[in-house]
Structure formats: structure tokens, C-alpha cells
Amino acid sequence: MSLPNVVWISTHDINPDLGCYSGIWPGAEYALTPNLDRLAAEGARFDLAFASAPVCAPARSAILTGCHPAAIGTMHMRTKAVPPPEVRLLPEIFRRAGYYCTNNSFTDFQVDVPPVVFDECSPTAHWRNRPGADTPFFAMFHGMTTHESQIYLDEESFEQATPNVAAHRRHQTATAPLPPYYPDTEVFRRAWARYADLITEMDQWAGNILGQLEEDGLTGNTLVVFWSDHGKGMPRAKRWATEAGLRVPLLLRWPEVIHPGTVRTDPVQTMDLAPTMLQAAGLDVPAHMHGKPLLEPDGSFKDRPNDYIFGGRDRMDESEDTSRTVRDSQYRYVRNFHPDRSPMPHIDYPDHTATWSELRRLRGEEARQLACGEQPSLLSDLQRSLVAASKPAEELYDLKHDPHEARNLAHEPRQAETLHRLRAALQAWQNDIHDLGMMPEQQLLDSWRPHGQAPVTAAPTLSVTAEGVAANCATPGASIGWTSLPKQAEVPRRLMDRVTGSPAEDGRIWNLYTAPVVPNEGTSLRFKAWRLGFAPSDESTAEATMAGLRTGTKHQ
Numbered sequence: 001m002s003l004p005n006v007v008w009i010s011t012h013d014i015n016p017d018l019g020c021y022s023g024i025w026p027g028a029e030y031a032l033t034p035n036l037d038r039l040a041a042e043g044a045r046f047d048l049a050f051a052s053a054p055v056c057a058p059a060r061s062a063i064l065t066g067c068h069p070a071a072i073g074t075m076h077m078r079t080k081a082v083p084p085p086e087v088r089l090l091p092e093i094f095r096r097a098g099y100y101c102t103n104n105s106f107t108d109f110q111v112d113v114p115p116v117v118f119d120e121c122s123p124t125a126h127w128r129n130r131p132g133a134d135t136p137f138f139a140m141f142h143g144m145t146t147h148e149s150q151i152y153l154d155e156e157s158f159e160q161a162t163p164n165v166a167a168h169r170r171h172q173t174a175t176a177p178l179p180p181y182y183p184d185t186e187v188f189r190r191a192w193a194r195y196a197d198l199i200t201e202m203d204q205w206a207g208n209i210l211g212q213l214e215e216d217g218l219t220g221n222t223l224v225v226f227w228s229d230h231g232k233g234m235p236r237a238k239r240w241a242t243e244a245g246l247r248v249p250l251l252l253r254w255p256e257v258i259h260p261g262t263v264r265t266d267p268v269q270t271m272d273l274a275p276t277m278l279q280a281a282g283l284d285v286p287a288h289m290h291g292k293p294l295l296e297p298d299g300s301f302k303d304r305p306n307d308y309i310f311g312g313r314d315r316m317d318e319s320e321d322t323s324r325t326v327r328d329s330q331y332r333y334v335r336n337f338h339p340d341r342s343p344m345p346h347i348d349y350p351d352h353t354a355t356w357s358e359l360r361r362l363r364g365e366e367a368r369q370l371a372c373g374e375q376p377s378l379l380s381d382l383q384r385s386l387v388a389a390s391k392p393a394e395e396l397y398d399l400k401h402d403p404h405e406a407r408n409l410a411h412e413p414r415q416a417e418t419l420h421r422l423r424a425a426l427q428a429w430q431n432d433i434h435d436l437g438m439m440p441e442q443q444l445l446d447s448w449r450p451h452g453q454a455p456v457t458a459a460p461t462l463s464v465t466a467e468g469v470a471a472n473c474a475t476p477g478a479s480i481g482w483t484s485l486p487k488q489a490e491v492p493r494r495l496m497d498r499v500t501g502s503p504a505e506d507g508r509i510w511n512l513y514t515a516p517v518v519p520n521e522g523t524s525l526r527f528k529a530w531r532l533g534f535a536p537s538d539e540s541t542a543e544a545t546m547a548g549l550r551t552g553t554k555h556q
Helices: 034-042 056-065 090-096 155-161 186-215 270-280 354-371 381-386 413-433 441-448 495-500
Strands: 005-011 044-046 100-104 137-142 222-228 250-253 262-264 309-313 323-327 331-336 394-398 461-465 468-472 479-483 524-530 539-545 548-554
Touching: 005 186, 005 270, 034 186, 034 222, 034 250, 056 090, 056 270, 090 100, 090 137, 090 270, 155 186, 186 222, 186 354, 222 270, 323 413, 331 413, 354 381, 394 413, 461 539, 468 479, 468 524
Parallel strands: 005 137, 005 222, 044 262, 100 137
Antiparallel strands: 044 250, 222 250, 309 323, 323 331, 331 394, 461 468, 479 524, 524 539, 539 548
């Protein structure tokens, strides 16, 4: 059997609010998602899938590395981590194995992405650009349609953002299935209806990609994965280590391998995707990955690959906090290491959104009720807990009977055994991964970049062999790229590209070095090395002349 192609279709900031999750996730029946419902029917739906973090950059770092963020230093939102040298971004592993790897085009993996990771990382990146019809590909498509920012657009901009949602398909605010931790106000109903409209728009986008696979005759040998980075972009979901913050949709389709209509109810995590894709392609799964392959070598599903699912919340932009959580098939335990801090602290970005502002407004109104000697009456106890000044040190929820985590069971005697078991599991996990979130962030930064200076990757050393120019790098964990194109002026990166770590552009495509390279006579080869978290190396050159090969180093 030929190598399978892999297509990832991912979106931002949604829970399993797809029609195919009706009856599985509260309120999923509200959604209109025919394309993703069909994808689920043609493959496998995971009913208990979780992100490793409730915010995009840490969550994506886990997906792209197969490693827990707290183990490799990618847990703070945002940072530029220096992971251990064995850590690689998944597409680079596929590229090394001969796959054509593309990303269209969001990165945000908590590191600066070296240009050797993808063959193309741009808004036009597509499997259709691969060099030959027989070249296997790993194509990633990251849509921004459902990002929290889109919920709060003005009317005209929202209409422009949802052109494929006809008037009769718009979700009505009156039927919005608000969970009990949100006040039933027009602000929240409108936000929920818009959230669902954006999911419908995203479904059309996903359907277009699936349609292109079919047009190209590639459906039969392509493993398609649909996932969200974490939960919805509203309070007590995104940025919270809660069920709504971490529970995500996960769909896999692989014709002739995964039986249509498969439903998996064992707990899995999006971090498991990296080893799963490698297993599916017949590639070795690196021992350092914490994720577990969801598939056996024969393509069948593993039974209970995870006993527990772990996650956490760390610094969110300017707000510092630390929580860790563990989930089994029924219960969620949360350990809040700073119970004296509000669960909804001031964070500049979301504090400007309508739902965050609405909660703060209502709590302010309640303060005025108190000032007048009245009982506060605008929020329930559960809703008020979101904007409280503190939070419990420990939380325990029975998700089977309490899907909205409304009743904390941590102090109930009959749950003492469950509390002890999950508390012990969480502590053992933290010890096992050497949880870096327990370290003051400045201390971690100083260990990565003493005196604020990033370590520099060593320039490749070149040697002439019978097979061509061989390259090595003395920096552990470095990857080497080569090109025959002359250096051009580097395009200055926009602030957001720097924040999300998009590859720097210097007008050249860098091939990933895997074997000695033979230059054409009269040409020069340039070699450069990158190590995640380090500054890139100087360039080393090899020039082909009538007299033979000549090597050297060009300082940047």
C-alpha cells in the first residue's frame, strides 16, 4: 500500500458544537454543520477528546510536537520556548520521510518555525503545489473563521465574515442553548448565536477542502483529521482549565481503514495526533513524545490509549496563574495553585469583548445593590463564581451527572476516594514530566537565554564525499537546510508573524538536508542550521568549480 496522504483541517475556539455531537455535548444540536457531520459519518468521531491547554499557542505546541507543554516549556501564553533538543515539529519529521509538507498558514507553536519545517507555509500553500502526482503530502489548513474575535465584530463586518450563512440558516438568539454558568442576557444569547453562525461558515470552508480532495481523486488514500485547538472563546471556556476550555471535536476519516460511523468513547487528547499520524504513515514514533498513537500498526484503534488526560492553565498574556487538571472517563479534578487569584482576572484582550464586559457589568451592578442594602440578584452563585475574587484550591466534578461543572465535589466525603486517586495521578504526572510551570518564569527564561541572549546554532560543517557535499551541525537538536539560491534581503516580519513564530522569509526555499548534495558545476550551495529556540546559524557554502568543491562559512 502506498504511503497515505495526511490532511489536517483545524479551527479555533470551539467545543464539540457540531451537529454530529448531538446528544454527546450539551447544545450541539443547535449547530448546522452538514459537511463535518458527513465527515464523521464516513470515519470516526471521538466523543471524549481534549486539548492540553485552554488557549491556542500552548495547545498547538502540544499538537505539533506530541509533548506536554509543561514538559517542554511551551505552557505560557505566549512565549518563545527552548524545547529539549530531541523535540521536532511534526511536519519536519514527515518532510524528512519524503512527504511534501504545507501549512495554510497560521503557526503559533510557541517557537520560531524554521524554514526547513515546511515546503510551503503561506496563504497559498496546498497539496496541489507538490512536485509530482505520486509525492505523498501532509497538508495543514488552519482556519480563523471561528476565532473568538469574530464573535464580537460589528454588524457589517460580521455579515462579511459569514457570507455563506444564508438568512434562513442564521441561528436564532431565542433558542441559544446557554449553559447555566452564563447569565441569560441578550449579550450572551447574541454571542452564542454568532458563535454558531461562525461554525456554520467554517463548515462550508472545511467542505470546500474535502471537495478539492475528491476533485483530485485523492479521497481514498488520504487520512483527514478535523480538530479545534481548544474550547469556545467565551468566559469559563477559553483560558480556563475546565471541561468547556479543554473539550474539543475530533474527527478522523481514512477510507478502507477506519470503518464509517465509528464512535470512540475512550479519553484521547489532541496531543495524541502527532504519534498517530506517524504510526499511520509507518514511521517511527519518537520515544520522547508523551502522546499515544490512537491507531495500531494495522490501522485498528487502540483500546484506552490513555488512562488519564492532563492539562493546565498558566500565564495568560499579562495575567499570571497556574492550574493543573486531570480527567478520566467520568471525573475532572483541578488543582489551583493560586486560589487567592480570581478565575477571571484582568486580561486586556478578552476584557474588551462583550461577554467579559457583560459579566463585569453585572457584578458591578450587584455591588451597587449591596451598597443600597439589597441582596445581589443579577447573577446566580455559579455565574458569580466566574468573577469572584478567589477560587477553590481543589475542584472535583462528576461530568457524567454534571456536564457543566456546577457542583464541586472536592469536599464531599463520599468522593474522598476519587479525589485521592486523581490528586495522586496529577502529582505523579507533574513529577514525571518535571512540570516547568512550577518554576518562576523569569528563572526559566534565564536558563534558556542567559543575560537575555539567545544561544546561536553552530554553522554547519561541510565535507566533500564521494556522494557529494555532506553537512553536520555540532548543536544538538539542530536541523540543516540547503539551497542553491543566493541570499536576498530578508522581508521584515509583521508583529503578529513574530508573535506566532511564522518562518522568516529571505526569498529562498530551503530544502531539508537528509543526505549529501551534489551541486551543479558553477553553482554554490548554501547550508544553514536551525535549532528550536536558538538563533539560526551562519551560512556555510560549497562552490562547484572545474578544480572541484570548495567550502567556507559566510557570517550573517
